Amino acid sequence: MKTSAPAKHSKILILDFGSQYTQVIARRVRELQVYSEVVPFNLPAAEIKKLNPNGIILSGGPASVYDKGAPQIDPEIFSLGIPVLGICYGLMQMAHHLGGQVVFTGRREYGAGMLQITNGSQLFDGLGNQLDVWNSHGDEVTALPKGFLAAGRTESSDFAAVEDRQRKLYGLQFHPEVAHTPRGKEILQNFVYHICHCAMDWTMGSFIEEACRRVRRQVGDEKVVLGLSGGVDSSVTAALLHKAIGDQLTCIFVNNGLLRAREEEIVQRVFGENFHVRLKYVDATGRFLTALKGVTDPEQKRKIIGNEFIAVFQHATEELLAQDRQNKARKHGGYKFLAQGTLYPDVIESVSIGGNPAAVIKSHHNVGGLPEKMHFELVEPVRQLFKDEVRQVGLQLGLPKEIVYRQPFPGPGLAVRILGDVTPERLSILREADMIVQSEMKASDWYYRVWQSFAVLLPVRSVGVMGDQRTYENTIVLRIVESQDGMTADWVRLPYELLARISSRISNEVKGVNRVCFDISSKPPSTIEWE
Numbered sequence: 001m002k003t004s005a006p007a008k009h010s011k012i013l014i015l016d017f018g019s020q021y022t023q024v025i026a027r028r029v030r031e032l033q034v035y036s037e038v039v040p041f042n043l044p045a046a047e048i049k050k051l052n053p054n055g056i057i058l059s060g061g062p063a064s065v066y067d068k069g070a071p072q073i074d075p076e077i078f079s080l081g082i083p084v085l086g087i088c089y090g091l092m093q094m095a096h097h098l099g100g101q102v103v104f105t106g107r108r109e110y111g112a113g114m115l116q117i118t119n120g121s122q123l124f125d126g127l128g129n130q131l132d133v134w135n136s137h138g139d140e141v142t143a144l145p146k147g148f149l150a151a152g153r154t155e156s157s158d159f160a161a162v163e164d165r166q167r168k169l170y171g172l173q174f175h176p177e178v179a180h181t182p183r184g185k186e187i188l189q190n191f192v193y194h195i196c197h198c199a200m201d202w203t204m205g206s207f208i209e210e211a212c213r214r215v216r217r218q219v220g221d222e223k224v225v226l227g228l229s230g231g232v233d234s235s236v237t238a239a240l241l242h243k244a245i246g247d248q249l250t251c252i253f254v255n256n257g258l259l260r261a262r263e264e265e266i267v268q269r270v271f272g273e274n275f276h277v278r279l280k281y282v283d284a285t286g287r288f289l290t291a292l293k294g295v296t297d298p299e300q301k302r303k304i305i306g307n308e309f310i311a312v313f314q315h316a317t318e319e320l321l322a323q324d325r326q327n328k329a330r331k332h333g334g335y336k337f338l339a340q341g342t343l344y345p346d347v348i349e350s351v352s353i354g355g356n357p358a359a360v361i362k363s364h365h366n367v368g369g370l371p372e373k374m375h376f377e378l379v380e381p382v383r384q385l386f387k388d389e390v391r392q393v394g395l396q397l398g399l400p401k402e403i404v405y406r407q408p409f410p411g412p413g414l415a416v417r418i419l420g421d422v423t424p425e426r427l428s429i430l431r432e433a434d435m436i437v438q439s440e441m442k443a444s445d446w447y448y449r450v451w452q453s454f455a456v457l458l459p460v461r462s463v464g465v466m467g468d469q470r471t472y473e474n475t476i477v478l479r480i481v482e483s484q485d486g487m488t489a490d491w492v493r494l495p496y497e498l499l500a501r502i503s504s505r506i507s508n509e510v511k512g513v514n515r516v517c518f519d520i521s522s523k524p525p526s527t528i529e530w531e
């Protein structure tokens with residue numbers, strides 16, 4: 001098992017039994033300024049010992065310990081002398097493997113409960129006698145393993161919190177990591193600081209220093225190229241690499257003609273002028289729009305844009321090489337490394353329970369194919385970080401809020417927000433409408449409170465009236481959603497006044513639009529983008 005943990009830092013390992021909250025646990029621990037890492041549930045005790053964590057947390061999971069093929073821990077882990085906190089299914093694993101009794105109730109206890117704290121466990125230091133907690137479990141502990149005592153009970157369970165102080169083994173039937181357990185963070189804090197004796201040494205300042213050292217070690221005096229999109233992840237990666245290796249980094253910014261209004265100006269200003277990053281700007285608008293001419297199928301659009309991007313990027317790299325050959329000061333050899341803004345949620349080997357636990361690694365669809373095709377080695381300096389941590393790093397490196405807190409924007413750009421044919425005229429209509437949406441969202445401060453807010457141009461014209469004139473013009477849809485991670489989403493209940501202002505500005509100011517609709521679909525069953 002490879003771990004990217006800094007050797008001398010405190011560290012909590014989280015064994016993933018497939019809970020939807022596994023990543024939340026990891027984030028909560030990091031919020032306590034302690035490094036945490038998610039590893040598969042079946043990591044052998046010997047491997048864990050080598051990783052030398054200060055503590056281990058066993059996540060919850062959807063299985064029952066009695067299910068055929070249920071994920072089982074290596075029970076040797078409980079004898080390593082490392083403190084362990086089992087949450088929900090993690091507690092069941094602990095009880096099951098250490099000689100307690102777990103029963104399958106056949107019903108899931110789900111929802112809020114009240115925990116009575118019964119024996120002054122260190123886990124609940126400073127938390128009083130009772131706590132609101134959030135339950136979501138099917139199995140239940142009915143007899144404790146030898147050495148264990150009850151530390152808290154709920155109405156439905158005598159063993160809602162248990163501990164073996166001697167062996168430093170702790171278990172909670174409820175979920176301390178979720179917001180519905182309001183003082184859960186303090187429970188985790190007690191475990192991490194007082195039971196595992198972790199130091200608060202995971203800060204973004206220390207991360208930046210270490211990441212820079214690591215990058216320098218990895219790339220030596222070789223050259224690195226990065227496809228800068230202007231999004232948060234690639235921007236922070238660029239700023240970090242620039243700090244680490246200066247001019248050994250070259251960013252390529254491809255204008256595919258599908259960007260929002262003034263996007264190319266912003267990126268060139270921030271990175272070229274303010275940061276003095278070596279930036280190659282490629283205007284490939286004509287090439288992309290020609291390739292997209294007459295294409296209306298969404299998948300086809302995406303495929304064309306992906307392929308064109310690889311071709312343009314490859315060509316730009318060759319041009320850079322030719323320049324380097326002329327410029328005697330620069331190393332002549334090729335670009336050995338490609339930098340990517342891969343984040344931690346993309347690399348966690350998440351287990352899927354229900355059948356065989358399978359290791360699934362998500363890949364970043366925008367740059368797929370580039371490393372293989374061009375034989376790059378990858379530099380991924382933020383692959384340990386969650387999104388909120390990447391933002392903090394960005395701020396510390398001096399990136400403006402405008403970049404650090406920007407909303408996600410899809411790689412294929414406005415092409416997937418123009419239904420039907422992508423033409424210069426339709427792009428210009430959508431850009432103007434989109435600019436109004438962005439500026440009103442920012443002015444009302446809603447921009448930073450939602451996941452995404454944008455305009456979509458439909459291939460539908462409808463009748464309207466302007467003055468005495470009948471019009472027959474385009475329809476714009478407003479898509480404004482809230483979401484945690486883009487996987488599910490809901491439409492935002494924006495104030496009517498704001499919707500009214502956006503609508504009237506678009507139909508008054510954008511030539512060619514006479515109707516504005518508001519999308520009130522959630523994901524699922526809809527998606528966030530329209531294509």
Ligand code: XMP
Nearest residue numbers: 365366408409410411412486523527528529
């Ligand atoms: P959907 O439309 O699938 O979008 O609900 C979920 C999130 O992903 C973004 N998205 C993309 N991001 N390249 C990206 O980098 C893409 O091709 C792409 N397609 C969708 C979308 O904006 C939303 O945040």
